[in-house]
Amino acid sequence: MLQPYKHEPFTDFTVEENQQAFRKAIQKVEASLGGHYPLIINGERVETEETITSVNPANKEEIVGTVGKASKSHAEQAIEAASTTFESWRKTNPEERANILVRAAAIARRRKHEFSALLVKEGGKPWKEADGDTAEAIDFMEYYARQMIELAHGKPVNSREGEQNRYIYTPTGVAVVISPWNFAFAIMAGTTVAPLVTGNTVLLKPASTTPVVAAKFVEVLEEAGVPKGVVNYVPGSGSEVGDYLVDHPKTSLVTFTGSRDVGTRLYERAAVVQKEQNHLKRVIVEMGGKDTVVVDKGADIDIAVEAITVSAFGFSGQKCSAGSRAVIHEDIYDKVLEKVIQQTEALTVGDPVEHGNYMGPVIDQAAFDKITSYITIGKEEGRLVAGGDSDDSKGYFIRPTVFADVDPNARLMQEEIFGPVLAISKASNFDEALDIANNTEYGLTGAVITNNREHIEQAKQDFHVGNLYFNRNCTGAIVGYHPFGGFKMSGTDSKAGGPDYLVLHMQAKTISEMY
Known part of the structure; x- marks a missing residue:
């Protein structure tokens, strides 16, 4: 049984031992710079003609790595794989889906400084900010795992004599996740595992400035036991691949974090019912602030x-x-x-x-x-x-x-x-x-x-x-302490890291049986 949720502690960098451990992690990341990370579609590595180069913003000459750049053809392959896989994934025991998140959190925790050091290099984050980013990613996995177990049995409703009623939650389908660069691990991970743990399949399109940490995270999910086709890694152009995925009739859910201009445009596009589309798309957007x-x-x-x-x-x-x-x-x-x-x-x-x-x-x-x-x-x-x-x-x-x-x-x-x-x-x-x-x-x-x-x-x-x-x-x-999301043009106030968030990725279903 899972222990009650408690957020991941931040590293105390006033302790010399912690400083030494972090410097060692930076050295490890520096030794791996320049690697290549292809697309991942249906569990297979897919090479592409074009690539995206990730550069260290503190040193423009230093290449963090290259990743595959998806085309519309790749996006179509990925969404077909996700759509097919959804039919089996949605029936997977919710507790097993939650366990995958717990295992992924454990892997990320063991590699905490390594992920933080990568954020220093790829995102330009100071130590404290990078450490908080990684801790939040772990928190999202731990918190959403527990939330899913709570939601697995639905919510209580009344039954009458001779009648049994249940109110349960069921997955929606294929989720398109467009994640930001500023919390390149935390928000990317949180917006990926929320649809995953609720039984949806995912197409992850990370920000083009920070795609390497996303590739590393998909590897963590694979190690934790995510089946092929459940999470597909498809970095690419927002105007080409992003729009294509948002518009696609097989897309059920769009979750986006980024600018107001892009968010409102995606919100509008997702509202259009495409030919052969038999559902209305759900949209979760977080678009910024002037705080x-x-x-x-x-x-x-x-x-x-x-x-x-x-x-x-x-x-x-x-x-x-x-x-x-x-x-x-x-x-x-x-x-x-x-x-x-x-x-x-x-x-x-x-x-x-x-x-x-x-x-x-x-x-x-x-x-x-x-x-x-x-x-x-x-x-x-x-x-x-x-x-x-x-x-x-x-x-x-x-x-x-x-x-x-x-x-x-x-x-x-x-x-x-x-x-x-x-x-x-x-x-x-x-x-x-x-x-x-x-x-x-x-x-x-x-x-x-x-x-x-x-x-x-x-x-x-x-x-x-x-x-x-x-x-x-x-x-x-x-996460779990200050559920996050805003009013007005800051977004849909979807409250990431809160008790209502996972429900946004599912559909409520009433089941009534007469005896």
């Missing part, structure tokens, strides 16, 4: 400063949950701003292979160009008080950047930048602060730093976000 840390009058200033800087600059601000905005009460605005500047300027930026670097690079040239263009915009919209410098000569490095005195309706306060750029606005009272916090099209996360109980209760009702935190940063949701 705010609100600092109230009388708040603990040190807590506020820590919350603002951690939220804004953890993993270079490349989180949908990143607190890229701070709204501070005018009475303490100057004092908080001064300390935010000091803390920001103390942050170290460099190759994440080195333990001492708080921030690494941003993910690629396109991200670098976008973020630096917003810094240019920020110089017109606000007062540059920290950072603003960038260098892409070797890797894609941008100093953590702070703009003060920004108008709440400025582009810097409204548009998702997805980089280490923080915009700060002033509010004359708590009501105004909440109004500013709610004035974007997003509603993912938010934080309120306050000692005012009345304001805490007010924010619970009026701060319109899916994940609301008090007196802490607005990032770092833990």
